[in-house]
Amino acid sequence: MFAKRKVDPELEKLRNEVDGPPNLDMTIVNIQRESSRIHAAYLFEHIGKATLQKLCLLLSSTATGKIYDGWQEFAAHMGLTMEQIRCIDYDFKGLQDPTYYVLLAYVQSPEATIDKILSVLQKIRRLDVINQIKAYVHDLVNAVSQHVTPSHGPEIIQPGHIPKAPLVLSPISMVECKSKMKESESMYMPQDRQQKQQHKQTYGCIVMLTFANDGLPTAECITKIFRSKQPRIGVLILQEQEKQVYSRAEEFIDDCFKQVDYVIPILTKGYIEKINNPLKIYEQLHNNLDTKYLKYIYSLLRYEYVRNQCCNNRVRCIVPDKDVYTIVRENLHPTLQAWFRESDIDGFVNNILFHKI
Template sequence: MLAKRNVDPKLEKLRNEIDGPPNLDTLILNFVRQTSRIHAGYLFNPEGEQLRRELCLALSSTDTGKVYSNWQDFGAALGLTIEQIRAIKYYFIGPEDPTYFVLLTYVQSFDSTLDKIIFSLQKINRLDVINRIKDHIENLIKALAHKGTNGSDIKRVNFMKRAPEILRPPKQGKEISIKKIEDKGIKPQRIESGQHYNSIVLLSFAKNDLQTANRIAKLFRNKEPKIGVIILQEQEEYVFSRGEEFIDDCLAQVHYIVPILTVDYIRAMNSSISQETLSLMELDHKYLKYIYTMIRNKFARNCLNKQVRCIIPDKEISEVLRFELNPVLKVWFRESDIDIIAEKISLKKC
């Protein structure tokens, strides 16, 4: 005869008060229904930041080859190509984790809705992640409840965060040629429209080097044949509305990218601190690291450097050369040789 089990009334009361495990099948169906008309671009808006962070933490912390599927499986389930996944794995090593770039790549498509993220997690058997993020999904749905769809079937962000060019879907239609750069509203400098430039450069510099940048820009602009100079702060109306897209267009069309290589530039380039809080008068510094990442990745793909020509102020040469520079930054000139550099750039022989 079995002994009578001693029951603690207090513990039994606690057991009865605790909810059982969630019914994830029902939860997933409800989430899919409610998020099928919300574009995943909101993950990069304040409303979806916590959801994105939890997703990144859950998936990027799973090692390759373990029982659970990881960020690479998640990317494949979302439709990323093998090339895109490899690019994230090998090229984008920095303060952001791989899942961040998987999500950033996914949201570039017009029909990238949140429900597909939930489906993908279910497909790779990461129900633990869905359970972990369920409160954040509910919070995002509530935060967007009052937002309209702006005449479409899907709620979309006003300004989409752009992924690096290598991760974006192939562009539809023809590229804009350098001859039409002004037709798109990208003016190399504040001068009369219709001006012809023999070559165009994009200056990149840290906020403490503005005086040096203005000095170099003035000399370039006074050169014959004409050199067009793009400084982001002078194009603020375009950078504010579509910063990364504007820069990508510039990088694809200018003849040279000219970083002003100083200790401040290198520190900003290597910094893991977000630049989002920078003043609106510091656009060149804000996007310095983005420009560096793009030119570094392009060099890593083909090991050719036909565009990047650095200028180092004479007084900083010894300090700058103490740093271990990426090969793409090792083609440099002294500022004291600026006349010679300008001549070569104007003739596209640099």
């Protein structure tokens, strides 16, 4: 016979007063039903900032482990590609929270509803996150319902503005759709309008230079050469567009990147060190905007390379003669392997003017 266990009445009283673990099953079902027609872009509105902040804080502050999944697994389940996850991890750290960029990419889809975020959190076993944001989500749904005329149809309720994501985080189908729309617009453009645009075109081609601090002298030198040629070669340098960069940042760079004929990285020791820098910190100490956004442009050209089925159509590099030995020993990304010596600049200019390279 076992001895009867002694029970401390005070401890039993305390034990009975403590709430047990929350039963989230019905809570999740109710929240998903409430938010199934609410577009996740409301997270980026004023009424959703508290929910967004809490969600980012909880996901990004937890390291991936055997029990918990972190923001990268969350991103994969939200539909981001491995290349996009790497861009966030390597190039966007410090600009915003990584979970912020995952959600920013997600809301570009017209079907991006809040209930799907909760479903993903369930899949990656982050019930702790759901438990802590459930009240925030409930408040957000109520706030949206008060601002929007109720509708009984299946339409998704969207805010008036969808925040724009960087090019590399935009859905590929959306990018292709926009390019097709531009092509169709040019096909059906009135002839006189086309002629006006042709008259405005005063450049043989337009290029974007990207370089580190030690590539600045080379950038200045070849810029003078490009701009002195006939027909002239238009040169875009971010530092010269300071007001636009500070006001629109990535949006301005995205637009420029899509419009130029060539992107010309100046490969130097400093450039290689920047793109291979393992530190995931956004460096704001650089006075030069071209150095500051070097890695962002590098991520854009890598993304374009993947999207074009590994074809490099627009990236042509210049290597200062003193850096040739350093560059030939580097294991360069395929987009950087088409390079020319600075001393061969005249031949390079003729080739890009006639689009032979």
